[in-house]
Amino acid sequence: QVTLKESGPVLVKPTETLTLTCTVSGFSLSTPRVGVAWIRQPPGKALEWLAHIFSNDEESYSTSLKSRLTISKDTSKSQVVLTMTNMHPVDTATYYCARVLQDDGFFDFWGQGNLVTVSS
Amino acid sequence: DIQMTQSPSSLSASVGDRVTITCRASLRISVYLNWYQQKPGKAPKLLIYTASKLQSGVPPRFSGSGSGTDFTLTISSLQPEDFATYYCQQSFSTLWTFGQGTKVEVK
DSSP states (O other), X not given: OOEEEEEOOSEEOTTOOEEEEEEXXXXXXXXXXXXXXXXXXXXXXXXXXXXXXXXTOOEEEOTTTGGGEEEEEEGGGTEEEEEEOSOOXXXXXXXXXXXXXXXXXXXXXXXXXXXXXXXX | OOOEEEEOSEEEEOTTOOEEEEEEESSOOTTOXXXXXXXXXXXXXXXXXXTTEEOTTOOTTEEEEEETTEEEEXXXXXXXXXXXXXXXXXXXXXXXEEOOOEEEEEO
């Protein structure tokens, strides 16, 4: 049974760095052609893909946020970590991690989400 | 980046209605188009992938079609549990992008 679970702060201050962890089970981060993506959703707004990393360590980042994002994985811990620097109030959103198949690019399993509020 | 435009942004429908949602890509994306359903407070759920393939466990009243730049999601007979927001997502480019969503509301 595939599951993903996000963990991280619920509140961060402007200019701080956000670190979110996605812990997966039911599959391995070393499984060929499989990866994990981060997607966010501001309250009442649409989904926005942020970044992803595949089992072969291939990474990709949103064009608009590339300078602020870093994604990494620890296969032994079954964890994928996303950091976002210089947080702003407009970054307030629910942050989801999701499994993605490299050949197809769709998100077949999702975590429950982690609501992050950016406020002083 | 490839822009995805959904229409309408919202619609009102009744149980039993046939509902169609459209998604248009700013570039040709072959059949690399996926559809998700999201209910309030929940994570999105994959319904359709590569334009027309039904994800396991999704009822057959959901169907998808299209290729190139124009795609549709159809619900053949709307059920009470289908009132939700629907998103399209392109996977042609690895800079993945979503549409802005279509909210299906009770008429």
